[in-house]
Amino acid sequence: MSTFSKNIRMVIMGAPGSGKGTLTSRLLKKIPNIHSLSTGDILRKEISQNSSIGLKAKEYIARGDLLPNEFMAKIVENELNLNKWLDGKTSFLLDGFPRTIEQAKELEPVLKPHNSDINFVVELNVPPEVILDRIANRWVHSSGRVYNLQYNPPKIPFKDDITGEPLFKRPDDNPETFKVRLDKYFSELEPIRKFYESKGIYHVVKGETSDIIFPQLQALVEKQLA
Ligand code: AP5
Numbered sequence: 001m002s003t004f005s006k007n008i009r010m011v012i013m014g015a016p017g018s019g020k021g022t023l024t025s026r027l028l029k030k031i032p033n034i035h036s037l038s039t040g041d042i043l044r045k046e047i048s049q050n051s052s053i054g055l056k057a058k059e060y061i062a063r064g065d066l067l068p069n070e071f072m073a074k075i076v077e078n079e080l081n082l083n084k085w086l087d088g089k090t091s092f093l094l095d096g097f098p099r100t101i102e103q104a105k106e107l108e109p110v111l112k113p114h115n116s117d118i119n120f121v122v123e124l125n126v127p128p129e130v131i132l133d134r135i136a137n138r139w140v141h142s143s144g145r146v147y148n149l150q151y152n153p154p155k156i157p158f159k160d161d162i163t164g165e166p167l168f169k170r171p172d173d174n175p176e177t178f179k180v181r182l183d184k185y186f187s188e189l190e191p192i193r194k195f196y197e198s199k200g201i202y203h204v205v206k207g208e209t210s211d212i213i214f215p216q217l218q219a220l221v222e223k224q225l226a
Helices: 020-030 039-048 052-063 069-082 101-114 128-136 175-197 210-225
Strands: 009-014 034-038 091-095 120-125 138-140 146-148 202-206
Touching (some): 009 175, 020 034, 020 091, 020 146, 020 210, 034 039, 034 069, 039 069, 039 091, 101 175, 120 175, 120 210, 128 138, 128 175, 175 202
Parallel strands (some): 009 091, 009 120, 120 202
Antiparallel strands (some): 138 146
């Protein structure tokens, strides 16, 4: 296992289906001392528990809409505090938050007093036609583990590798909802990209396959940590 002298507080951005969840899992296998938090996974867990957050999230997600900015910011703030990651020393990765300029601005005053500002942002830039193909083949487990029937198939068809439980299709992966989610992503991207570019911490990794994207991502993260 590699040891590093610095820490990283990173955001991974990318269109739905660009591989944020998949690449996060791969990265954490190589660099296990980074903690990760996925707002999509948090919301899906709340939905499965029928909590009040889950009931609210269900409506928005079914339409392909984003949840309100302040609501999401509060959820992330609570998780960061609960996990005790805001000590200026802990490395963490946020997958799916912030995804609007408003969310990025809400996050700043949460992190700053703890010397825990975001210091690295990476955008996964994958062509939309590749993404659409991937979504048709995506199957997931309730834990958040993601499979693709071609790229990373489960060992037993339609069963989770760890628990053996059945996999399912995400309800927001149907073509109509998916188009709304993609459009939403691209309409929010420019302002948040400029916000982080102006801080000099914005990076883009581009490509169609993990063989192209993952080594770029790993190299950038290791450089940041060295
Ligand atoms: P979230 O779960 O974050 O959804 P998303 O951003 O739409 O992203 P996805 O999970 O669809 O895709 P991914 O990029 O993680 O790709 P994956 O690794 O699965 O959020 C869901 C919803 O919650 C949102 O729509 C919104 O309503 C709400 N929400 C969440 N955060 C919010 C926020 N901050 N504010 C407001 N609302 C919020 O990969 C996709 C597929 O491709 C998989 O099958 C995978 O196996 C395959 N694959 C991945 N990489 C490769 C590769 N390199 N080559 C081939 N196949 C690959």
